Structure formats: structure tokens, C-alpha cells
Amino acid sequence: MRKLTLSLSLLTCLVVTQGAFSQTKLVEKITRKGNELVIPYEKYVLPNGLTVIVHEDHSDPVVHVDVTYHVGSAREEIGKSGFAHFFEHMMFQGSDHVADDEHFKLITEAGGTLNGSTNRDRTNYYETLPSNQLERALWLEADRMGFLLDAVTQKKFEIQRATVKNERGQNYDNRPYGLAGETTAKNLYPYGHPYSWLTIGYVEDLNRVNVNDLKNFFLRWYGPNNAVLTVGGDVSTKDVIKLAEKYFGPIPKGPGVTKTTVPAVVLDKNRYVSYEDNIRFPMLRVTYPSVPTYHKDEVALDALAEILGGGRNSLLYKNFVKTQKAAQSNASHPTTELAGEFTFTVLPFPTMRLDSAEMLLQRTLAEFERRGVTDDDITQFKATRETRLIEGLASVSGKVSQLAAYQTFAPTANYLPQELKTIQALTKEDVMRVYNQYIKGKNAVVLTVYPNGKKDIVTHADNYTVSSAGYKAPNYGYDGLTYKKPTDAFDRSKKPASGPNPATQVPPFWTGSLANGIKMIGVRNNEIPTVTLLFSIKGGHLLSATDMSKAGVAQLTASMMNEATQNFSAEDISNKLEKLGSSISIGASTDEISVSVESLTKNLDATLAILEEKLFRPKFAPEDFARLKKQLLENIENQSTQPVVIANRAYNRLLFGADHIRAIPVSGTSESVKSITLDDVKAFYAKNFSPSVTNLVVVGDVDKADITPKLNFLTKWEAKPVAIPTVPAAKAADKTRIFLIDKGKAAQSEIRIGYVTDMPYDATGDYYRAGLANYILGGAFNSRINMNLREDKGFTYGARSGFAGSRLPAVFTASAGVKAAATDSSVVEFMKEITNYAKDGITAEELAFTKSSIGQRDALRYETSLQKAIFLSQIIDYNLPSDFVQKQSDILKNITPEEIKAIARKRLPVNNMVITVVGDKALIKPGLSRLGYEIVELDKEGKPLATASTENASAPAQAGSSKN
Template sequence: MRLFTSFFLLLCMCLAKGVLSQTKSIEKVTRKGNELVIPYEKYVLSNGLTVIVHEDHSDPVVHVDVTYHVGSAREEIGKSGFAHFFEHMMFQGSDHVADDEHFKLVTEAGGTLNGSTNRDRTNYYETLPSNQLERAFWLEADRMGFLLDAVTQKKFEIQRATVKNERGQNYDNRPYGLTGETTAKNLYPYGHPYSWLTIGYVEDLNRVNVNDLKNFFLRWYGPNNAVLTVGGDVTAAQVVQLAEKYFGPIPKGPAVTKTTVPPAVLDKNRYVSYEDNIRFPMLRVTYPTVPQYHPDETPLDALADILGGGRNSLLYKNFVKSEKATQSNASHPTTELAGEFTFTLLPFPTMRLDSAEALLRTTLAEFEARGVTDDDIAQFKATRETNLIEGLSSVSGKVSRLAAYQTFAPTANYLPQELKEIQKLTKADVMRVYNQYIKGKNAVILTVYPTGKKDIVAHADNYTASSEGYKAPNYGYDGLTYQKPKDSFDRSKKPASGPNPATKVPPFWTDKMPNGLKMIGVRNDEIPTVTLLLSIKGGHLLSANDLSKAGIAQLTASLMNEATQNFTSEEINTRLEKLGSSISIGAATNEISISVESLTKNLDATLALLEEKLFRPKFAAADFSRLKKQLLENIQNQSTQPVVIANKAYNRLLFGENDIRSIPVSGTTKTVESITLDDVKAFYEKNLSPSVANLVIVGDVEQNTILPKLGFLSKWAAKPVTVPTLSAAKPIDKTRIYLIDKGKAAQSEIRIGYVTDMPFDATGDYYRSGLANYILGGAFNSRINLNLREDKGFTYGARSAFAGSRLPAVFTAQAGVKAAATDSSVVEFLKEITNYAQDGITDEELAFTKSSIGQRDALRYETSLQKAIFLSQIIDYDLPRNFVEQQSEILKKITKADIKAIARKRLPVDKMVITVVGDKNLIKPGLSRLGYELVELDKEGNPVSAGNTSSAPPAKAGSLSGGQSKN
């Protein structure tokens, strides 16, 4: 009856407009009591587009998701990476939306947006103030129905370059970046939809042409292969009306059927390997299992958690705690067509991988003998239930889950069934799947070995994928034609925004204990959880007066995550997991922070464990020895990572080697080696004090309820703690290029910047400088990113920012760029900075900045974490309650002249550090011809040569030096 009523009302609404709707109301789901469910209404348009609407009026926000049932599994041999490539092309404009306007319009409206591609689907999504709903529909429908005539060869080439840069940054130039690709091509038969990664192969990207891309769109991007999911401060009638208007006229595409493939079968253990520039070798053992939503998925997930999911797991005990490896885990990711049960081990360099494999098999035998315990099942169920609940904290989280369920699960209302699968799990289920999928079964056993050390592989390679007998299926590309929608309205007219939603800063409370602990909190009852963030000021900076102990803050925090005086590490983690809670302690430059997550119903028990961890750490000698060894090994490992090398060298150049800010929070090999257990105990006793601590509380709990529960914190004795005052950074006399060699690097890492004279403030120079930087390098459609990524295709992404705290801020422009365009990228960075400093902002850019920043408050306070971060800023910097209103006034009144004056003052392009990490043989000639003094450094930031100064003047803005391709 409810379904009929809903449809009847909708029909009447459409008749009143003179249009007979062919939209069908399919389903309405409501919540009964406190059951875990996402309420929604589902409709299907006449062209096959499924529309799902979730109403949530708690915040003036709307999230729009369009999911197409097409990912890399729909691709052909020789044309890998097409689905992901097409995701990029969908942001390059359509008939009524100009190039790069998609990002511009959404960002201008105060929203955020992106797209993603995986094996089985591609989705595009926006989170916006709710008055921008129609704009999102106009944008998404235009690229669904009017894309192909806007696709040009130039756009195609630029985005092909961008995808190559993405592959270089996230795969080729990243340690262990090719493990997934190597596993996939050896786990699945030749031609299997999962035998290549979503990113694809470079040779395939080079091979395809723009007509291939157009055919891909025509085959898979019809409305009948898509789900439009909308959630937030909307109504179902409003969404359906707009869906009919903008998506309804789009013609139905070719029929799409579910892909079916036989499961992967391995006739033997397949040993494969490859060389990488790494310190720790890797052993990765992968067994084929079941696809998502299979009855055995949940038991296999539980098995992975028991064997290698955390500190209580057997892998952790046998590999990490026994100091044989720096990392060990088990996982069970599943997708539409298959699952993969994977063990991943990073042994210390002293351990051979055949020994690691033998110990893994011994661990499995130990599991068989031990069996599954009641605690194992209780921990898995509690943790998984908490994860499900926390996933509902935002509109985007709920919408994404509905879209995924509708695309892949038996029903969009699969959440209750997913919870039921977890709750009915038994010990027998876990042992059954172990015996069925793991015990005695064959796997792909991958070794990633450090350069020149192939002798440590687990076993000689014994398998190569073969194309013999493969026959390509018919993908249905013949006879496709492009039919544009026929409209009864003018799509070229951009929809007007609705009335601005009322956005209010969350009503927060403050308090202070006699020992000096400051507290701030807000009630958030959307989900039954509580988040606490305890920040103890000092952290890494406390080593400023004794650099020989740098890294002690991180070691202290790590030890506080271990055993306490009353519980072993395993016991305390068992208690937390059975509660579905987490307590994590970490160190940063300015603080030691403690993060607590708990279901409201388990808050008392969780706080008791927080008291134990905070006040009674055991600081056991065995734990200290193990953690110190891991830290030293990880420091050595950082020397293989281009991003880390670049950041370390850049900071050392900015601050000088005798400044704590030039040393990573992890410390150096020399400083960590000097730290003793007594040093850690003394650091803890001296520096962890409520007098320099702030506590943020957000969640389903009132102030008068939570304060009595925090009574144990009032017993925390205050101590005098002084955070050292740091001297100003040495001024940079002139711009130089500092080059660090990373042989055979596919990309170069670039950092350009300097140390300012301004600390963080919410309403002063720092805030205004952030406004000025927004169009230079702070937004996706900033000058820097549009130039280097969208116009030149040099990078996957480029940006700039002022980053500061109570210490002076650092201005940094940065990117990872393809090696062949390194010198050209440096020139373009400097050109944009120079031009902005000289000419300032345009009228259009200023209007965009004011609109974008002025409307984004609607998105700032939605989740508990967002609220906690906002409150942390207030209490950390003692901000007035109305600082947001003050910022709004500053934004409203700032002028072009103001921005230009800030840019001229804050962008001294002639006095900046330029740090480049890349393949010296390839990039040095071009950099040498730019006209700047070039100094070569080793990976620790020490000069390796006297440097050379070009006789030519610095390259002019916009010019290219070195003769490298501009692409």
C-alpha cells in the first residue's frame, strides 16, 4: 500500500506539470526502532536508470553518486586501463560544460567532487550544500548524454599523459608498487578480467586511440548500466523530478549482462618474483577464494583477521613480536568475480624468504592445532559491527554503500543481511573455510627482492602466464552509434542555485579541570558512538634542546601502545576488540596524541582501558628492544622512497641541520641508536602533563554524562612543561636548485618554497595568505594544477600551500612529475608563482574564491571527526566562539588589491629553495640549463659536489630550457 501511495503521489505531481511520468517506484525502506538500516526510496526511469534517494535532514548537505557498472573487468586484452582512462576523460567537459568546468562549478559552490575506478565499477560523486542539488544533476547528466562531441585529440593526449603520471607516482615509483599487478597476471588465467590492474599497462595506453575511447563510452555508459544515488537534505519527489528532467531524455544504451567467469584454479604453487629498490624484501602468498556476497566471504574475512589482523594474531606473534619481520598481515579483499586471501610479510633483511615461507606454514599448522576461540569470534563480530555503524556517520558514506549494494548485492537493502551474516558466524564456519580454501591449497607466492639480491627469493620462478588456447569474447562494440538526447528545455542554461542553506557552527561546551586539562565537546547523536582526541603538547619539538635524542617522542608513543602494568599487549587489545573500540597513541611534531573511538554503550569499559594505557604503561625492556629495532629499520627503509627523500632534504635546506624541524619525527639512525629505555621513562614522566593537554569529546553523550566518567583524569598530576622556543630559520639569499639522485626513478619529486615569518592564526595574516594561495595552488582548478596537470600533462597533481602551527608557516609548491618533464615543470612552477606575485588575482578568480570558500562551511561539521577537528582548532589556539563569522567577514571584504599585496609579500620567488629528487643522468642536463646554481646532495642532504652555476640568467617565466619535450 505504501508503494502504491508513493507512486500515486508522484504520478499526480507529474500530471500537474503536463508530463506523464514513466518512472516506476520500486521500493521503500524505512527504519523500525533501532535496527541498522539505511532508509531509502528506489525508482527506475523509462531509460533504465535506477534512482535511489536517502533523506537525511541533519545537515544542509547533499551527496550525489553516479555509479556505472563498468571497470577494468570490462576491458579487452591489449586495451587495459581504459575504464580508468575514461574516468579522467569524464572530467574534460561535454556539450554544455566547458573544459575543467566540472571541478570549477562544484568547488565554486563550496562542494567537493571526484571519481574512482576499480575492477568492477566507475563512480562519479559530489558533496555539495543542499541548495546546489540541481547543479550536480545538470553536470552529471551532461557527461552521461553529451560527452563525445567534446572529446578532442588534444584532451585525449593530455589525459593519457596524466594517467601515465598516475601510474608512475602510485605504482612504478612506489616501493612494492607492482605487487598487485604481478600477482594478478599470475593468479588468473590469461585474458581473465582480473588478470591486469585498473591502472593498465603503459604500452596499452600508448596503443589506443580516441575512437577506441568513444566506443568504450557508447558500450558501457548508458543510463541502463548506471545507478544514481542521492542522499542528504533532499526529498524523494524533488530528486525524481530532477532525475526525469536531466537524465530522463538520455537514450538507453546497449544491454549489459552480468559477467560470469570460472574461478581461478592453480595446478601448483606458482613462484614468481621481481626486483625493486627496497630495503625489506616482501613475501606475498595469495590463494583464490570467493566473490563478494558469497556465503563464505564473512568466514574468510574472520579467518584473515584471526591469522593476521592485528596484535593478537598469530602472524604478529610469530613474525613481528619475535623480531623476524617489520610487518605481517593477512587480508581477504573480494570483488564481483573473485576473492583473494593474501598473506603479506616484510621480513628483516637478515631473513631469507624461504625461511619466511617455512615459518608461515608453521604458523598455519599452529592455527590448526589451536583452533578458533570464542574470543576470536567475539572480537571479529564487535569490530565488524562497529565498522558498519561508523560507515553511516556521513551522507556520503551511506550513499556510497547504497550505490554499491544496488550494483553488486542481491538488494540495495543489504545492510541488515550483512549484519546478520556477521552475527551468525561460528567457529566451525571459520575452520571449514580454512580447510576448503587454504589448507594444502596452491597459491601464487610472490617475492619482491632488493636490488641485486635475487638469491634470497623463496623459490626459483616456475610459472609464466600463457595465452595458449585463449579466445577473446565478443564485447559488443560492433554497430554502436551516438544518439544525443532530445530535450524540451535549454540545457545550455546553467541551473540557478537554491536559497543558501543555513549553516551553524555546532553548539559546543567547554570546561577545565583543576590540574589544567582543558576540555571542549559537542553532542552528535546521529550514530551511537563517541570520539575523544587527547592532545598533549610538545611531541617531537621537546627534543629541540637535545637533538641527540630526536625520535624519543615517537618511541614513547609506540611503547604506550604496548603492554601496561596490569595487561599484556595482547590482553588489552583483546578487550578493546571485543568492545569494538580503539585507542591509538601517536607522536607528531607538536604533540603526542591519543585517539579513542567507542560505541556509546561500551564507553565506560573503553575509558577504563584509556586510563590503563595513559597512566600505567609498562615500558617493558623486550617491547622497547623490538620497537627500537623496527624504528631503525624503517628509518633505513625511508632512504628508498623518493617522496620521503624529497621531504627530508627540503626540510633540512629550509631549517638547517641543527634545527629539530629538519629531523623527521622518527629521528635518525644516529639519534635513535642513542635512546635508552630510561630515556623513554624520563621523557614520559617529565613531559606528559594535563597542564599542556587538551581533550576534545564528540559523540552521542551529553556534557553532564561524560564529565563524571572522566573523573580519573582529574587525578593526573600536573607538571611544569615548557616547549622550546625555536630560532627563526636562516633567510635564503637566493634561489638555488638542489638535486638528489634517485637512479632509474620514473618520476621526479619537486619541492619549492621557504619559511615565512608568520605562525598560524585564524583571522590574521596566515588566514589571509591561505585565501590568496587558494587560486594559485589550493584548489583543483588552481593555476598551478591546471597548468602542470591539465594543460601540460606533466603530473598527476600539483599544489601549493602555507602550512603552519604556532611556529612560522612554510610555503611549499610541490608535485611528482614525469622525469622527462622535470626542468619544464620547475619552469612552469616558477612562472605561475612569479606571475601571481606580480599581477595578483583576476576578478573572476576572486569571485570564485569567495564563492567556494564562503559556501563550504556546510560540509565542515557533518561527521564526528570533522566536528572534533574543528573543536581541536578552537581549543588549541584559544579561538573566540565567533571566529568563523570573523573569517566570513574577512573573506567578504577582501579585494584584488589585498590579494595582490599578500602575493607580492609572501611569494619571494627569488629567495626560495628548489629541491628535486630524480634520476640524475636524465634530469640534470635540463636543470643545469635553467640558469640557477645547482647543488648536488646525497640522500641525507649533504653536498656531494661544489655545485655549478650556469652562466646563463635564470629562465624567464614561461620559457623552456634543456630541450626537453613540452608534450
């Protein structure tokens, strides 16, 4: 692909009445002139109303297929919420010519990835595959568009209903603040408004729906005339149209669909509402009704949100976070097809009253009125938004998704130039005008989420109750719908053969080093005019192994390096970066400090000058340290309310032992962080930041000759020896036990099962082979574990297993969040699958699938700059040979069922694993007690309860011995 820049010119638009393919009409052809920012495409319409958009990009042997239906939760009815999302799940359950669960299997087997998503206004289904698999993807999508309903059975319906409930439990009911959006929506919009419920729907609605209701929903909204098929990548437009005609052309047109129109939301007063949650920080959320997507005021309101609460330079950050009053504060302006929501969110520390928080928010708005909008505000917003547009074009999937969204909602699929033009035309006056029009003096929904038992802290007594008075249900046209199958002139049951395998090339990379020890690796990627730099400074959290009383110092040090420098305040640096459209972030992990740099190529020199300042001249200001330390301590306490975090921390403590550095989170503990001083941070930086343990990856629109002189400033970095501690091996469990942590009233239980292996990461040895063995057990969507717990039983939204390793010994973990009532049965099924796999190994069919899937996915591995950077990071971090990919391919090709079985037997010690369960003890313990494992009760820190007794039993139960 030729490089894109920000110049604009006239576009070529060809509109004809008759295309070259049958009765299909060529509607529009967009080409690029010079280096303008545009996505070239051709758009056709089939006789049945299906819109087909094709974008050719031959830079990588990849194709992305997207089918977007203009139906989301906004097309649902009162009492039948969640249909659109529910149907998204059902669309993966097979059709006339595609067997149950075969859609996932066929795409994954072809080396591709796939998914679907639902929002208020649309549902889309998409696949990214090697380009030789184009026909297979189109055949699959057409089959479920035209041949779905006879394959929808009551059993599939019940399983997916359970899966959707689990998804709600995991992402809403069991998550802190998970119901904030739902509570806001039902109080912001009038009763019956299409946005007055969330896409996930209500459990009571899911309980009352029947399979015929769902079939009617499909018949009403899933016709080709309400869909857009968008295909991009290494394809021929002529071939795509021929295949679209073949597979989609016979599908009959569905009922007509008109654009939904609703009046703008107007609030007659501030609506105060609240609810209780298991949280540490209360939440204040203030939401004003605003404008829909592509409204003339949308961009100005987006800019207002950035100025008020979008980053370090925002007024909310200055008044709430900088002053240590809140853990978080921001403003956002999400918009959708029918409406927008301008929202302020504040999570004050427990010491701040919520009425005080609301008053400070109002004072912040008054301050904005006095301050006004500055030239810097506009410059920063434009640069940041333009960079985001460019970065969205880095992948074929990004371009296809953008075209599909524009076609569905914007005035034209070629809206990108207009969007850029709108951004460039923004003025300070525009921003002040929309503030006065939509925010100043206007009414809002004021939501308070308060901790358990603390309703007295709400900002104001609840003063609004939703009323259905005057509501009249619309007629969506469900009467008399009939299912008409397409009539074909070919045998649709015959799966399309794959085309010739595309030639996948490992990116040609360069290597180098600096005199002070920095090792470098890079690759040129000129598809978009950006550059990515990734620094890896070895050590990180592991350096605290010699003094675990200071655990967390690596994270605090990294955080401090994101603050002020000796010459500039944090706000000054943020201002400079935003004007450039660049970003620099520094973070800590278990074994490194990472520095990530993103820049437009034209702004690289200026960005590197800021990087030099941040790396070598951090200020380590006492006021920054005090604020960041307080935030870290508060966040550690806050995480004790989150089931996922509780499970992960307890699991690591059980795996490694309380006195092991890997048992302690990178953030540290309350005790260790309290002991850290500013001098500790300075000492950690002085001792451990060294080029001698630093690797640098460079990917983007520069080559080695271009970048090397620009990095001369790094040669001033003085090398010093850094000793990475050798951590002790973890002690193996003497037997498998269940460790239970009570999380009262939890809607779901979190399960972690596993052990610490004796193997570190390697690319072509035991670790790689163990990953191959795990793929069919718990690594793929259609793995044994996920198919059992999710697709067959409906216990979970997703279950998985895998080996996670680095230079340290890898950990094998099988995990899931499951519905509480199925906790004991889920443990049984996990252990059954692991036991059977260790005993019997892999089948010939499963091994063939594994080889095909993993063997073909290389086409997708190197497309974007980030993907290339991750690939190069592996090479330099682990000193891999340049031909390691070919060696992996040879191992995969030649591995046998006997080898897989031997690996599974060795690497799945079912009698020596830790089983950690976090959930509602009163509900789940009786069932767990019947499984035959010893149960040890722990507190939320993972420590044994002083008063808890353990329960012993003889042999573990077999699958099916417990009831949920």
C-alpha cells in the same frame, strides 16, 4: 537523524507498478522501524533504465550525489587495458553544455567537493555540496552521461593519457612494492581473465589506444541502463525524481549489459614468481584464490584473515613481528564481483631469509590448526565489523556510497540488515571450514619482491610463465555502436540557478576544565551511537630541541604507550578493545602527543577504563623497547629508498638547516635513535606528560553532564610544569637554487619549492589571509598551478601549493611528482606561476570564484564527528573566540584584489626559495642546468656531496625555454 542501534526488525518494502512521476516506477521504499540499523530510501527506475535511489537525511544542509556505472577494468580487452580508468579522467574534460574543466570549477565554486574512482567492477562519479546546489550537480552528471563525445578532442585525449601515465608512475612504478599487485594478478588469473591486469592498465596499452577506441568504450558501457544515480542528504525525494526525469530522462537507453560470469580460479601448483625493486625489506606475498563479494563464505574468510594476521592478537604478528623477524606481517581478504584473494604479506627484516619466512608462515598455519578458533576470536571479529558498519553511516556520502554499492553488486540495495545478520550468525565452525576448503593444502601464487641485485634470496626459482594458449577473446559488442544525443524540451545549455543558501550553523559546543589543568571542549552528536575523544598533549618532537641527539624519543615513547601496561599485556588490551569494538591509539607529531579514542556509546565506560590503564600505567617493558627501537631503525633505513620521503627530508633540512629540530623527522635519525635508551623514554614520559599542557575534545552521543563524571579518573593525573623550547628562526635563503638528489632510474621526479615564513597559524590574521591568496594559485583543483602542470601540460597527476603552519612559523611549499622527462619544464612552469602571481595578483573572476567556493563550503565542514572534532580542536588549541568563523566570513567577503596582490607580493619571494628535485640525475640534470639556477648536488640524506661541483648561471630561464 535519529540514533541508530543494532536491533533488527522487519522492513517496510513497497513495490508498485506505477509511481507518481510520469512513467518512472517506484520499485521499493525502505523505512526505519524504531532504532534499527537500516538506511531508509526510495528506489525508482526511469523508462530508459536508470535506477534512482534517494535517501533523505535532514540533519545537515548537505547533499551527496553519486552516479555509479557498472563498468570497470573487468570489462576491458587484452591489449586495451586501462580504458575504464582513462575514461574516468575524460569524464571531467567537459561536455556539450559544460566547458573544459568547468565541472571542477562549478562544483568547487559552489563550496562542494568532487571526484571519481575506478576499480575492477565499477566507475563512480560523486559530489558533496551544500543542499541548495542539488540541481546543478544533477545537470552536470546528466550532461556528461548524455552529451560527452562531441566534446572529446584529440588534445584532451593526449593530455589525459599523459596524466594517467603520471598517475601510474606516481602510484605504481615509482613506489616501493608498487608492482606487487600487478605481478600477482597476471600470475593468479588465467590469460585474458578480467582481473589479470590492474585498473591502471599497462603503459604500452595506453600508448596504442586512440580516441575512437575510447569513444566506443563510452558508447558500450555508459548508458543509463547500466548506471545507478544515488542521492542523499537534505533533499526531498519528490524533487530529486522530478530533476532526474528532467535531466536524465531524455538520455537514450544504451546497449544491454549482462552480468559477467567466469569460472573460479584453480591453480594446479604453487606458482613462484619474482621481480626486482629498489627496496630495503624484501616482500613475501602468498595469494590464494577465494570467493567473490557477497558469497556465503566471504565473512568467514574475512574472520579467518583477522585471526591469522589482522592485529596484535593475530598469529602472524606473534610469530613475525613480536619476535623481531619482520617489519610487517598481515593477512587480508579483499573481494570483488568475480573473485577474491586471500593474501599473506610479510616484509622480513634483511637478516631473515625468505625461504625461512615461507617456512615460518607454514608453521603458523599449522599452529592455527592446532589452536583452532576461539570464542574470543568470534566475539572480537563481530564487534569490530559491526562497529565499522555503524561508523560507515556517519556521513551522507558514506550512506549514499553504501547504497550505490549494494544496488550495483548485492542482491538488494537494502543489504545492510542482511550483512549484519550474516556477521552475527558466524560460528567457529564456519571459520575452520573455510580454512580447510580454501587454504589448507591449496596452491597459491608465491611472489617475492627482492632488493636490487639480490635475486638469490627468492624463496624458490620462478616456475610459472603466463601463456595465452587456448585463449579466445570475448565479443563485447562494440560493432555498430552509434552516438544518439538526447532530444530535450528545455534549454539544457542554461546552467541551473542555485536554490536559497542553506542555513549553516556552527556546532553549539560546551567548554570546561579540570582542576589539574586539562582544558575540555565538546559537542553532542547523536546521529550514530559513538563517542570520539581526542587528547592533545603539547610538546612532542619539539621537546627534543634541547637535546637533538635524542630526536625520536617522542615517537618511541608514544609507541611504547601502545604496548603492555603494568597490569595487562599488549595482547590482553587489544583483546579487550576488539571485543568492545573500540580503539585507542597514541602517536607523536612535531608539537604534540595525541591520544585518539573511539567507542560505541554503550561501551564507553569499559573503553575509558582501558584508557586509564594505558595513560597512567605503561609498563615500558625492555622487550617491547628493543623490538620497537629495531623497527624504527629499520624503517628509517627503509625510507631512504622512497623518493617522496627523500624529497621531504632533504627539503626540510634545506629550509631549516641541519642543526634545527624541524629539519629532523619526528622518527629521528639512525644516529639519534641508536642513542635512545629505555631510561630516556621513561624520563620523557615522567617529565613531559602532564595535564597542564593537555587539551581534550569530546564529540559524540554524550553531553557534558554525561561525560564529566566518566572522566573523573583524569583528576588523579598530577600536574607538572612542561617547558616547550623556543626554536630559532630559520635562516632565509640568500638566493633561489636547485638542490638535486640522484634517484637512478626513477620514473618520476619529486619537486619541492618553498621557504619558511615569519607567520604562525592564526584564524583571522595574516595566515588566514595568506591561505585565501594561495587558493587560486595552488589550493584548489582548478588552481593556476594544477591547471597548468596537470590539465594543460600533462606533466603530473597533481600539483599544488600552500601554507602549512602551527604555533611555529608556517612553510610555503609548491610540490608535485612529475614525469622525469618534464622535470626541467615543470620547474619552469612552477616558477612562472609563482612569479606571475606575485607580480600581477588575482583577477576579478578568480577572486569571485575564491569567495564563492570558500564562502559556501561551511555546509560541509561540521557533518561528521571527526569534522566536528577537528573544528573544536582548532578552537581549544589556539584559544579562538567562539565567533571566529563569522570573522573569517567577514574577511573573505571584504578582501579586495589589491589586498590579495599585496599578500602574494609579500609572501611569494621567488628569488629566495629552495628548489629540491629528486630524480634520475643522468636524465634530468642536463635540462635543469639550462634553467639558469645554481645547482647543488646532495646525497639522499640532504647533505652536499663531497665530490659534487655546483653549477652557476646568471638569470633563471623563462617559461618555455627548456624542452622536455
